[in-house]
Amino acid sequence: MKTKDKIIQVSLRLFNEKGERSITTNHIADEMGISPGLLYYHFTNKEAIIRAIFEQYTDYITQSIVPPDEHSDAEEFLRQYCEQIFDSIWRFRFLHANMPILLEKDNELICQYLQTHKYLEERASEALHWLIEHDLIQIDEAQIAILVDLMRLVTGFWVGFSMINQKRQRLTRKQVSQGIIHLIALLEPYGTAQGERLFASLKEPYLKRA
Amino acid sequence: MKTKDKIIQVSLRLFNEKGERSITTNHIADEMGISPGLLYYHFTNKEAIIRAIFEQYTDYITQSIVPPDEHSDAEEFLRQYCEQIFDSIWRFRFLHANMPILLEKDNELICQYLQTHKYLEERASEALHWLIEHDLIQIDEAQIAILVDLMRLVTGFWVGFSMINQKRQRLTRKQVSQGIIHLIALLEPYGTAQGERLFASLKEPYLKRA
Known part of the structure; x- marks a missing residue:
């Protein structure tokens, strides 16, 4: 799976499980074991992931x-x-x-x-x-x-x-x-x-x- | 009207007109021409006003x-x-x-x-x-x-x-x-x-x- 799709998949799981408001882009990067920089390369902010x-x-x-x-x-x-x-x-x-x-x-x-x-x-x-x-x-x-x-x-x-x-x-x-x-x-x-x-x-x- | 009741009344009007998220306790104090300190004497935070x-x-x-x-x-x-x-x-x-x-x-x-x-x-x-x-x-x-x-x-x-x-x-x-x-x-x-x-x-x- 491409990194971009993986970010979407992991974010959806975390948002559903813990509520969107308590999850930051850093939590998502952490969960995937990637750097925040790599995440930002694909999505400029959390709103872009939600879209x-x-x-x-x-x-x-x-x-x-x-x-x-x-x-x-x-x-x-x-x-x-x-x-x-x-x-x-x-x-x-x-x-x-x-x-x-x-x-x-x-x-x-x-x-x-x-x-x-x-x-x-x-x-x-x-x-x-x-x-x-x-x-x-x-x-x-x-x-x-x-x-x-x-x-x-x-x-x-x-x-x-x-x-x-x-x-x-x-x-x-x-x-x-x-x-x-x-x-x-x-x-x-x-x-x-x-x-x-x-x-x-x-x-x-x-x-x-x- | 007591200050406490006036705070409730003004807050309700501002929340209805401009949306609760864009109104802070400072906006409310400003609108009433009172100090933030006087507002905090009656309500410890915005949540208390909402309650x-x-x-x-x-x-x-x-x-x-x-x-x-x-x-x-x-x-x-x-x-x-x-x-x-x-x-x-x-x-x-x-x-x-x-x-x-x-x-x-x-x-x-x-x-x-x-x-x-x-x-x-x-x-x-x-x-x-x-x-x-x-x-x-x-x-x-x-x-x-x-x-x-x-x-x-x-x-x-x-x-x-x-x-x-x-x-x-x-x-x-x-x-x-x-x-x-x-x-x-x-x-x-x-x-x-x-x-x-x-x-x-x-x-x-x-x-x-x-």
């Missing part, structure tokens, strides 16, 4: 959260959609834990964030239309934009919400995936009879693990 | 968000509930904009936050039960806890969500109150015929202003 991690997050999102295929099985598609959203949240959880503050410090990162945000909104809107076409939910066109906002609120702030609720102790993967129940709960009341059965079946494994 | 502001926020919440009266008119009660929640968010918006980071720095503040959080959860749960009793929504007991979480997510993170969406430009009061539409949208799909009419009427003024 590079955010690019990886965006790549991960755009590769894993894709529009439904016309042949997709509804349950399979929704399960994948939920799992992959919360998997991306788990892998990049330090970003989700501190998004407002990371964005306050860095205008370039805001532009990256809004692009990814837009991509996720489009996929969410598509998924809702697909559920309507497949007679799984019934919802007015006017309500869709608000429901998409709510989906973005739940997925974007689930880590912050959970961390505060448990006094900022480190989160487990299971706790992060509990957000899936809340995401499904947004759709559930719009479910047709067929949709209701589908949502109940989707939620089941997460309720068992709750 | 005092949080106490005011809690007082405001516990005085304005109260259980429904048995004689309350449903529309009047819900309108008050929504307005007062978002009014408290507006008055203390710097807290809402930076909650995760303020809590990360201060364990004492976390305990205050969780208490207020619990109070708001209890009021939300009570409000939902009251809506069920008045045949305005239909919802399973099991779904209530999740709906309460969703209500807390929307109200607790609305400011952070809106700020990011508009590149962290300062929010207007109108933008903050747009959160009410999203709060009502959580309840709407559970509405009975009578409830549906109520929610449509509640949302109307905010949709017009959107």
Whole structure:
């Protein structure tokens, strides 16, 4: 692995494990056994590393959260959609834990964030239309934009919400995936009879693990 | 007004207007025309001022968000509930904009936050039960806890969500109150015929202003 990629990988691990605020570029260089000078050759500061991690997050999102295929099985598609959203949240959880503050410090990162945000909104809107076409939910066109906002609120702030609720102790993967129940709960009341059965079946494994 | 109260009032205004991170205790003393020494006599540091502001926020919440009266008119009660929640968010918006980071720095503040959080959860749960009793929504007991979480997510993170969406430009009061539409949208799909009419009427003024 190239030094540059290794710096990104090690930084992501340290930020996730110990919180971004307590990790300096010196800690990262130390952990890798390289000189701070070599690190600065690749990244001028910590913000540049965070932007590079955010690019990886965006790549991960755009590769894993894709529009439904016309042949997709509804349950399979929704399960994948939920799992992959919360998997991306788990892998990049330090970003989700501190998004407002990371964005306050860095205008370039805001532009990256809004692009990814837009991509996720489009996929969410598509998924809702697909559920309507497949007679799984019934919802007015006017309500869709608000429901998409709510989906973005739940997925974007689930880590912050959970961390505060448990006094900022480190989160487990299971706790992060509990957000899936809340995401499904947004759709559930719009479910047709067929949709209701589908949502109940989707939620089941997460309720068992709750 | 006592100097101590005046410090709280001026700090709240400066934090809301310019962001908490860019305001130091020296800025606050300057704005009031007092010496930093006098400020430190009342508050040992900025965190102590923030905790005092949080106490005011809690007082405001516990005085304005109260259980429904048995004689309350449903529309009047819900309108008050929504307005007062978002009014408290507006008055203390710097807290809402930076909650995760303020809590990360201060364990004492976390305990205050969780208490207020619990109070708001209890009021939300009570409000939902009251809506069920008045045949305005239909919802399973099991779904209530999740709906309460969703209500807390929307109200607790609305400011952070809106700020990011508009590149962290300062929010207007109108933008903050747009959160009410999203709060009502959580309840709407559970509405009975009578409830549906109520929610449509509640949302109307905010949709017009959107």
